[in-house]
Every structure is written in C-alpha cells, then in structure tokens.
Amino acid sequence: MSHMGNQLTSNVFKALGHPTRIQIIKLLRKGEQCVCDILPNLKSEQSNTSQHLTVLKNQGIVESRKDGSKVIYSIKNKEVYKMIDLVEAIILRQTEETKTSLTI
Amino acid sequence: MSHMGNQLTSNVFKALGHPTRIQIIKLLRKGEQCVCDILPNLKSEQSNTSQHLTVLKNQGIVESRKDGSKVIYSIKNKEVYKMIDLVEAIILRQTEETKTSLTI
DNA sequence: TTACTATATTAGCAATATCTAATATAGTAA
C-alpha cells in the first residue's frame, strides 16, 4: 500500500480543505440529499455550491444520482467522517494546549 | 465534540493538501529529523521546504526543537498517519472502480 | 573578530482557487 503518489493523496485532502465542503459533508451525515435540500443550509450561491459538489465528487468523496429533475448527493466513502473526527481531535488538543500555556 | 468551526477543520486539511507536505510527513514516520536530513529527500528549494514546514507547524501537525544550530522536526499529532491511511484506502477503491468500469 | 553552516523570512511573481453573474441544460407541467 505504501507506494501511492502523494499527488493523489494531497488532492483528496485539498478537496476537504474548504469550510463549505466540510459543511456539505456534515449535512450528508443524515443521509442522501438533493441539491435543493443542501442549498438552503449554506451561505453560498447556487452555482458556487454546485462547484463545491463537483470538487467533492471528483475526489470520490461524494456521489450523485438523478431523480427526476433533482440530483441526489450522498457520501461515497464514509472514511471521510473518521478523518473529520481525527482532525477535530487534533484541534481540540491544540486548543487545550493553548489554554494551558495561557494559564501557567 | 460536534461544534467546532469548519474553518479550523478545513485549515488542517488544507495544510495536508500538498504533495511535498505529505512527503515530509511520511519522512517523519521514521522518527524526528533535522531539516538538514529532510532537505535532500525533497525536490524543493531550502526556503520552500522551510515554508512547507511552517504550514505544517501552524496547524499542529508537526513540532520542532532546536539542537545547536540544527532544528529538529517531529510529528506532533500521530492521527495524521491514520488520516493518510484512510485517504489511501479511498484512492485504492477509486482505482479499482475505474479499472472495473474499463473492463466491463 | 571573521567565516561558515543551518534555517527562517521576505518580496515579487506565477499558478491556482474561489467567487459572482450570466448562461446552458434537462426535466416537468400546462
């Protein structure tokens, strides 16, 4: 498993490197949702949201299917939730550390 | 744990979103290393490498200490290796899928 | 001191990402 291009690896991380895209992923934790349900939860324009969804789709993080005139998105690789949990653990530890260094 | 700014979360992912930085993290899997040992393994210039190390340090992924005139870097949050493993699993699955769709 | 090694910082430019606004496409319904 060790030899995979770091370019491919970093592309996936880069796709996760935007707050709106993280928010989309968290919205999909409840299950699949059409764009029309995702949109009102975000502050982004429709076209911008569509672009963010494309970025996530290109990296295999989400997938989509058509249902009539709607497009339904869902998480394709659930690993992404473990990754977010790990990052949040790092941030939490960093935050604690900062608090401590201020109190000492 | 649920309420953490997606901005903070995405900042960590963004720091992982560069092939050179992934390579640095993998180099540090063996243990702490001075910049002088990291440099020859990378294609980047010294100043560029220094900048990448700063990005990783700012997000709490690596830490550093001085040893004489050298600076020794090490992984601060080992979660990062789990994250890389998860991403590589995603990529592997994507690759298999592509192979399959070509063969069918 | 001077000279040297190791690393970081800065400035300016090139490359990439992001956003908005406009337009295109596809499905549905009248």
Add this chain to the structure above:
DNA sequence: TTACTATATTAGATATTGCTAATATAGTAA
C-alpha cells in the same frame, strides 16, 4: 409549444498559494 424548476457550466474578476531568489538570523568554530 411555453413556462417553470433544478442543476451545471462558463467567463471573468479577485483572492490565495506556491515558488524562486535574495536577505536575515542564529549557532559554531577558527
């Protein structure tokens, strides 16, 4: 057909990142 809804795509402006080259800083050694 027309009109409408849902989503995607494109173009162009702005913002951010990444790179190189030069310079700065700090430690060591003569």
